[in-house]
Amino acid sequence: MKVRVDPQICAGFGVCLGLSPEVFELHEDGYAIVRVSEVPKELEDAVRTAVRQCPSGAISLGGDSP
Secondary structure (H helix, E strand, O other): OEEEEOOOOOOOOOHHHHHOOOOEEEOOOOOEEEOOOOOOHHHHHHHHHHHHHOOOOOEEEEOOOO
């Protein structure tokens, strides 16, 4: 599974970082970025939760495996 943060939408709340620090980090400008090219299987649920709970709706999923 791939995950993306839209830098035009991200407001830097950091909810994603709190839910999955292995996948997300805050860039020096204060906005979230994705640290991995592919989300490890064991972190997929946490990332899906981050997508649902992102206050600005900046996170999206792509490349889900069946």
